[in-house]
Amino acid sequence: MLDGKYLRDNLETVSQSLATRGATPDLTAFNGLDQRRRDLLNEAETLKAERNTVSALIGKTKDKSQVQGEIVRMKEVSNRIKELDEELRSVEGDLRDFLLTLPNLPHAACPLGTSEEDNVEVSTWGAPTTFEFKPLNHWDLGERLDILDFERGVKIAGARFTLYKGLGARLERALINFMLDLHTDHHGYLETLPPFLVNRESMTGTGQLPKFEDDLFHTDDVDFFLIPTAEVPVTNIHRDEILTESELPLYYTAYTPCFRKEAGSHGRDTRGLIRQHQFNKVELVKFVRPEESDAELQKLLKNAETVLQLLNLPYRVVDLCSGDIGFSAARTFDIEVWLPGQQVYREISSCSTFGDFQARRANIRFRREAGGKPEFVHTLNGSGLAVGRTLVAILENCQQADGSVLIPEVLRPYLGGVEKIG
């Protein structure tokens, strides 16, 4: 959420900034509402002040017949206050609803652009894997090795659900453990295991609501949402809290399944594990002081890259342009892993800084010193990594001429010493 006061004073700047990401909200409507709010507040508060004074006087007066006129007059004042408060509540609701639909302002360093065509490749690691045979897609490999069962996934649940079997299931679990161990033991993150269903406030805090409810799975009988990423529950760990400066920065990691409706992506990535309604992810989340968020984003990116480097999977890093970053993000680096089966780089991690956008929504603050004024923290998060897509990358990059798949060495201890599948 943007700062209403900042918006009030910088309408033109905000408008131009939002335009770079393709958003053209009606900011003049905001101005009118904001002025109306202050007018109402002023009138209501003046009346309340009078009522407080007179009521105190009434309280001190023993003989109530002396103040009967004031009592009658205050009754009218109270009625007027009630009217004003009702309208104020309505205006403030509209104001908040409006602010909640505005996306974040792009970071000053975010490259300008209108679509993913304008994203900037900032680095590559390793070279696309070459083969002396024609590499297979992971879905063919997975079925031949009998570790991925797409048909039965559909039978059990539906399209975009997959059944993992045998070493497939074990490889997924190994990856989760490997990633969590790396981030906790070597990168300084605290492991958490959050709820996979969350309430409306949490979803609003990170920015999924109110605009993207259609993308979320929701439970009917109680108002819960299935998390689309661990970012939601983990960022909300500190919702409505005032942290102390000495606690910062806070690093959390969490493995969770992620649930997404993938509305609007019908027909895209229909085969294989790339786009599922349920997938596993190890997430990294940070709460930091504003002045260190840029440096923390670079460290977060490095932490995610390390996973691929240790697995020896080639990738590139892309700096997303203003037209391609997500609703809540100020700046995002995507890590894209090389997939030989399709001869493309595919997103496997998205590392973003949100500035104070989520902190403002979720009311996450910190105090620099005892008695100091609370300030909003900056929040960041990134995948470290998407587990299903990592398994895909291993299958496709590590496939052998005989149809087997060689397990990256760092994972073998997590697979009971198994060196290859098939």
Next chain:
RNA sequence: GGAGAGGUGGCCGAGCGGCUGAAGGCAACGGUUUGCUAAACCGUCGUACGGGUAUACACCCGUACCGGGGGUUCGAAUCCCCCCCUCUCCGCCA
């Protein structure tokens, strides 16, 4: 799911229509004292919004907030209603 108890400031805890933004204690911060540590003593010690001085993010004024929302009243932390959450017992269950 049934029955009961309860939700007050960073924490504990009093208040149960006006004198309460809220006693008291703890913690924290600043200071005094003590040869260090500890202790004692003094002071400070919520947040948000609006307005003013005025540009320093400091002070002043006002308003709101005692789980959330509504109601009664001239006046509500205090009375009434609804909801949420926590705890205890029973039931069910991994």
